[in-house]
Amino acid sequence: MGAYKADDDYDYLFKVVLIGDSGVGKSNLLSRFTRNEFSLESKSTIGVEFATRSIRCDEKVVKAQIWDTAGQERYRAITSAYYRGAVGALLVYDVTRHVTFENVERWLKELRDHTDANIVIMLVGNKADLRHLRAVSTEDATGFAERENTFFIETSALEATNVEKAFTEVLTQIYHVVSKKALEIGDDPAALPKGQTINVGSKDDVSAVKKAGCCSA
Amino acid sequence: MKNSTTTNINHHKEEQQHHPKNDPSTVSSIDSRFNQTLKNVQGLLKGRSIPGKVLLTRRAEPPDDPSIQSPTFGRSFSENDAGGRDHMHKSTEEKDQSTSKRNNEGANMLNPSTSNIDNTSKETHKSPMTARATDSTRVTKFTKELSVPTVRLERLRELGWSGVPPYMRPIVWRLLLGYAPPNSDRREGVLRRKRLEYLDCVAQFYDIPDTERSDDEINMLRQIAVDCPRTVPDVTFFQQEQVQKSLERILYTWAIRHPASGYVQGINDLVTPFLVVFLSEYLEGDVDNWSVSNLSPEKISDIEADCYWCLSKLLDGMQDHYTFAQPGIQRLVFKLKELVRRIDEPVSRHIEEQGLEFLQFAFRWFNCLLIREIPFHLVTRLWDTYLAEGDALPDFLVYIFASFLLTWSEKLQKLDFQEMVMFLQHLPTQNWTHQELEMVLSRAYMWHSMFNSSPSHLAS
């Protein structure tokens, strides 16, 4: 799992959103995961941005289509439209700014208002490299994640710590659901509805789709 | 000074500093989550049938667009291009040769099959518009216009539309924005008063302890503080601490005085053209080598005040661009979509077929007035035209942005949804010169004259 893969060949496509307060490091987590880049002074995200990366789960190629949204409240009206059809979310706060952790609750509500309640959510405490500035303890965040029934991880986009893991964990969870269900039906994963490739994030809501064998030629 | 370049840190092996109990799998029951997520996925899939295969070919580095390199179209004004473009101004509608020429070109542009940029540039190529007067003629016109006791703003707009000589920008911009009065006798007095007024505002709103601020105000200040270091980070000048402090004071003071919108991310970008233009009265050479540490506090305060007032004037004309849900921007994005449909049917259809929403890319264009999309050294020239448009700016932006977008008309038609989003997020403008920008503006001007005067017959 985790190998880079050519962009044009994949078995599953999952739409994932990155949300959380402005400045917590969403865009840098994304650029670290998709391009292995980090920038010290990155411009604020206006509206939404987008990137993709494929990883391997078992023998399958899972492609993540990741939407990075603006953190400022004012943009909520525009960005929440992009939650539609997401099957995974990384909800990011900054471990050095407690207020960004306090706001996680609001973001969670936002997410649950706009997506299916069963979306896979990963709470992400970013900037873990700034140890001397830490303002949110791991215990507090773990407790919160348990209560809210989300996954939890601490990351550093700067040091590339756990970034890979945060994204792949979310993708793997979604993938397992899909493939496990397929096994139960007693068929290969192609048992899922046929003929779909994907037009995700555009006019269709479809966000986790199995590419049907007949079309992948 | 902080380094603004992107650092590629080698992919460390993911450290195991992760405490076992944080392991996501222990946080909730995997099985129950599987089932929940499955329901979700199935719900999303229900009743869907999506035809075809999406081709996801790796996008090559965008080649230099040959269409934007027609050298003879070089009306790149810069400071040495003089005049010759006044006839381009839309208020100058004399029935001369160039007008009819323009209309001919316009007719071609209506035909979808010829509406790509290559054709445009060829057409323009042959156009006689490249003839122009000399530098000094143009500078003389500005000098003359500025030296009269009461500046005729309409005349200044016509001149300014095609680019203002850099050293005249500070005065011309103040006039065009209505910050400095046209009457030269009153000018110094008004500016002095306004600058004092700004100082008062800063003292009253900014220089106070946090205990005197409301929660909303604290939030706003926090957001501004997050954004100042991230403002035009590719220009190292803006990384200077003093510059960022100025930016913070301007933005916060503006936000407090404009409660209907308050601070909205992206407004920080809009201050930067004003900062470089008003600082250029005191600093010489390349912006990247500027240092504000030698300027007296009084000078810095004056410059800040000018930025503040000019920002206010600029945004007065776009009040609802930054209020809740940003209706002004949404309206313009809609207009842009309509205009593109009328100008370039094929690309418009392609965008629609791919399910790409204009809001996905054009929102940032309107929000930051294209500052994010072109090299910073071209921004002030672009703003000459913005400010010359005055009250008509919001509507004219639609034409500029249509022209900007259709620079890549052909390219876009070869991309699928995902490739288009990525392409439009990072448009290949890094190597743009004045020439490409002038091209965008001229075409915008041309379309504006055509579509604005005869909107109905173009709708077919």
Ligand SMILES: Nc1nc2c(ncn2[C@@H]2O[C@H](COP(=O)(O)OP(=O)(O)OP(=O)(O)O)[C@@H](O)[C@H]2O)c(=O)[nH]1
């Ligand atoms: N030390 C440290 N700094 C980080 C880390 N991740 C991001 N940053 C810095 O935090 C700042 C904000 O990062 P962004 O990725 O732009 O934040 P964002 O969440 O996308 O912000 P918005 O786009 O405004 O919503 C930048 O200056 C980054 O360099 C990290 O892991 N460690």
Ligand SMILES: [Mg+2]
């Ligand atoms: Mg961002």
